[in-house]
Amino acid sequence: xxxxxxxxxxxxxxxxxxxxxxxxxxxxxxxxxxxxxxxxxxxxxxxxxxxxxxxxxxxxxxxxxxxxxxxxxxxxxxxxxxxxxxxxxxxxxxxxxxxxxxxxxxxxxxxxxxxxxxxxxxxxxxxxxxxxxxxxxxxxxxxxxxxxxxxxxxxxxxxxxxxxxxxxxxxxxxxxxxxxxxxxxxxxxxxxxxxxxxxxxxxxxxxxxxxxxxxxxxxxxxxxxxxxxxxxxxxxxxxxxxxxxxxxxxxxxxxxxxxxxxxxxxxxxxxxxxxxxxxxxxxxxxxxxxxxxxxxxxxxxxxxxxxxxxxxxxxxxxxxxxxxxxxxxxxxxxxxxxxxxxxxxxxxxxxxxxxxxxxxxxxxxxxxxxxxxxxxxxxxxxxxxxxxxxxxxxxxxxxxxxxxxxxxxxxxxxxxxxxxxxxxxxxxxxxxxxxxxxxxxxxxxxxxxx
Ligand SMILES: Cc1cc2nc3c(=O)[nH]c(=O)nc-3n(C[C@H](O)[C@H](O)[C@H](O)COP(=O)(O)OP(=O)(O)OC[C@H]3O[C@@H](n4cnc5c(N)ncnc54)[C@H](O)[C@@H]3O)c2cc1C
Numbered sequence: 001x002x003x004x005x006x007x008x009x010x011x012x013x014x015x016x017x018x019x020x021x022x023x024x025x026x027x028x029x030x031x032x033x034x035x036x037x038x039x040x041x042x043x044x045x046x047x048x049x050x051x052x053x054x055x056x057x058x059x060x061x062x063x064x065x066x067x068x069x070x071x072x073x074x075x076x077x078x079x080x081x082x083x084x085x086x087x088x089x090x091x092x093x094x095x096x097x098x099x100x101x102x103x104x105x106x107x108x109x110x111x112x113x114x115x116x117x118x119x120x121x122x123x124x125x126x127x128x129x130x131x132x133x134x135x136x137x138x139x140x141x142x143x144x145x146x147x148x149x150x151x152x153x154x155x156x157x158x159x160x161x162x163x164x165x166x167x168x169x170x171x172x173x174x175x176x177x178x179x180x181x182x183x184x185x186x187x188x189x190x191x192x193x194x195x196x197x198x199x200x201x202x203x204x205x206x207x208x209x210x211x212x213x214x215x216x217x218x219x220x221x222x223x224x225x226x227x228x229x230x231x232x233x234x235x236x237x238x239x240x241x242x243x244x245x246x247x248x249x250x251x252x253x254x255x256x257x258x259x260x261x262x263x264x265x266x267x268x269x270x271x272x273x274x275x276x277x278x279x280x281x282x283x284x285x286x287x288x289x290x291x292x293x294x295x296x297x298x299x300x301x302x303x304x305x306x307x308x309x310x311x312x313x314x315x316x317x318x319x320x321x322x323x324x325x326x327x328x329x330x331x332x333x334x335x336x337x338x339x340x341x342x343x344x345x346x347x348x349x350x351x352x353x354x355x356x357x358x359x360x361x362x363x364x365x366x367x368x369x370x371x372x373x374x375x376x377x378x379x380x381x382x383x384x385x386x387x388x389x390x391x392x393x394x395x396x397x398x399x400x401x402x403x404x405x406x407x408x409x410x411x412x413x414x415x416x417x418x419x420x421x422x423x424x425x426x427x428x429x430x431x432x433x434x435x436x437x438x439x440x441x442x443x444x445x446x447x448x449x450x
Contacts, residue, residue: 008034009319010312011136011151012116013124013164015044017301018287019157020107021061021308022315023116029316033116034149035108036139041120045104048265049301050188050220050228052203054095057302061309066098070106072223073097076201082366083208083359089366089373090202097203097221097228098301119149127154127164127283133324134283137164153315153324155284157308160268162289172280178291180235181355182272184215184298187242188230188265189251190222194258197221205297207354207362211249213240214355216297219255226262227255232269232298234355242266269298273345273423273444274336276437278311279329286311292340295348303340310335330430342423345440346416347379349447353412356450361405370409411450419443 009031012019019035027033037044051072058065065071077092112118122141127134128148136150156164160183168174197219206217214234222228231246233239243266250256270291278285286292286307293300314332318324333341357365365371422443427436 007136007150007152008032008117009152010034010315011036011149011154013137013154013156014158014287014289015039015104015108015111015118015120016047016157016159016287016304017104017107018289018292018304018308018311019155020044020104020111021305022155022157022286022312023111024107024114025309025312026316027111027114027116029312029320031316031319033111034119034151035111035116036119036122036124036137036149038123039120041108041118042105043101044108044120045101047100047104048186048188048267049100050203050218050230051097051100051222052095052220052299053098053301054093054299056093057305060302061305063305066096066103068102070099070102071096072099072226073221074201075203075221078203078205079199080205080207080366082363083210084363085206087363087366089376091373091377093377097223124158124163126167127156129169133281134164134168151282152319153282153284153329155286155308155311155315156289157286157304157311158289160270160288162285164283165285165289168280168283172283173277174275174280174285178270178272180237182270182291183235184232184269184271185235185239185242186215186230186232186266186269186298187246188218188228189246189261190226190228190263191256191259191261192226193255195255196225197227197255206250209359212242212245215242217246217250219250227259229256234271235268269293270300271295271298271348271351273348274341276440277433278333278336279326281326282324284311284315284329284332292336292344295344295351296354303344306340307336310339327430330428334426334428337423337426342420342426343379345423346420348444349412349416349419350379352444352447353408353450357405361402364402364405365409370406408450412447415443415447415450419447 010026010033012023012035015035015037023033023035075095080089122139125138128136134154165174166176203220211217212231215232217231220228275290278290287304292303292307318328
């Protein structure tokens with residue numbers, strides 16, 4: 001197999017957004033990098049997705065904005081509808097609807113151009129472990145059969161199923177499975193419409209347990225005369241089939257009369273705070289495999305790009321320093337928590353609260369504007385929930401409308417702040433992790449009890 005050297009500095013499993021970004025950063029730093037993906041090269045980038053990504057993600061990573069065939073539409077915000085659709089919130093924010101395959105191909109080229117090697121149509125099977133370190137992965141490819149790819153550091157960027165993370169030994173402490181309450185099952189179609197979208201530069205989100213229990217339905221622009229329409233439901237035991245719900249309850253809208261399916265498919269969406277720890281000796285996890293997506297809306301393209309980039313920076317430092325131990329890789333956890341994880345953990349408390357609300361309560365909360373659009377925009381940009389939100393809820397409490405609901409909301413906001421402070425104090429060294437994790441678990445158990 002001519003692509004395989006005996007040993008690489010970095011092995012990246014998965015050439016999605018996280019993996020390509022990681023490979024590009026590490027190869028750009030001079031590491032020898034091998035990327036393994038189960039897809040053939042020309043299909044890399046394809047992903048079941050609603051394809052929306054905020055402009056700020058490109059700015060933060062210094063990536064060129066999508067254009068040409070990569071760009072399906074520009075967006076200027078998101079409108080969130082209440083269950084009755086009578087109330088809506090508009091959250092302003094510039095972004096793009098990307099065409100995932102050409103966008104992914106650009107990211108892949110970015111990695112290959114700086115020297116990374118691609119082993120496509122190759123399925124990673126399990127991590128290779130020696131003397132308490134991950135030293136690579138076993139990979140299967142036709143016609144070669146099984147082979148072993150060795151590396152100083154291996155990054156699992158294989159998406160939700162987390163091929164390597166899920167097969168790590170118990171002493172590494174990673175979850176083999178994600179709690180069913182903490183992910184959604186989504187289904188989406190890209191459709192050519194007969195008519196026009198009301199707002200061709202706004203993403204529409206519909207909150208309603210009748211449409212999408214524990215999740216939401218969406219209609220996003222997807223280029224001229226096209227829409228990406230889908231829904232995600234919380235993956236709890238006995239959850240309804242998202243495709244059936246979409247056909248029964250959304251595609252029956254007048255907008256979709258006479259529309260034609262261009263693409264269809266379903267997949268999983270992690271909707272929880274990031275894994276408490278994302279490293280082990282010689283091993284890192286990035287993107288959906290590490291649950292780095294935004295827990296509130298499941299957007300994970302930008303977050304996975306960031307995760308891949310941070311992981312590769314830390315892996316590069318570690319390889320250069322000749323120490324790829326858990327202790328040396330730990331700073332990846334610290335940086336991700338600082339830049340994204342603490343915010344996501346805070347939002348995760350709100351997500352857990354939202355998933356337990358009735359449609360009636362959501363309608364009430366939105367119609368009273370208990371949390372304002374500005375507040376939502378601030379929180380989604382990484383700020384903590386503000387004191388004015390507390391003041392507003394206290395005032396509403398005094399007016400005695402729905403005291404039970406308002407008290408739960410008030411307790412949720414307090415817990416969000418407590419979680420934020422706890423994640424802001426993420427341990428700088430692995431030694432402090434055990435105690436920190438116990439407290440994190442206690443806080444999230446409290447969130448489930450609210
Ligand atoms: C229905 C739906 C709608 C979504 N909408 C949005 C949205 O609008 N905006 C947004 O930001 N995010 C959205 N997301 C989430 C987003 O798609 C993901 O967060 C993001 O793509 C994760 O990137 P990743 O690189 O971690 O994983 P992936 O994109 O899943 O890439 C993983 C790669 O690993 C490869 N792979 C998997 N297993 C193996 C193996 N064993 N061996 C070798 N290779 C392997 C795969 O082929 C793939 O190329 C949506 C997700 C879904 C399901």
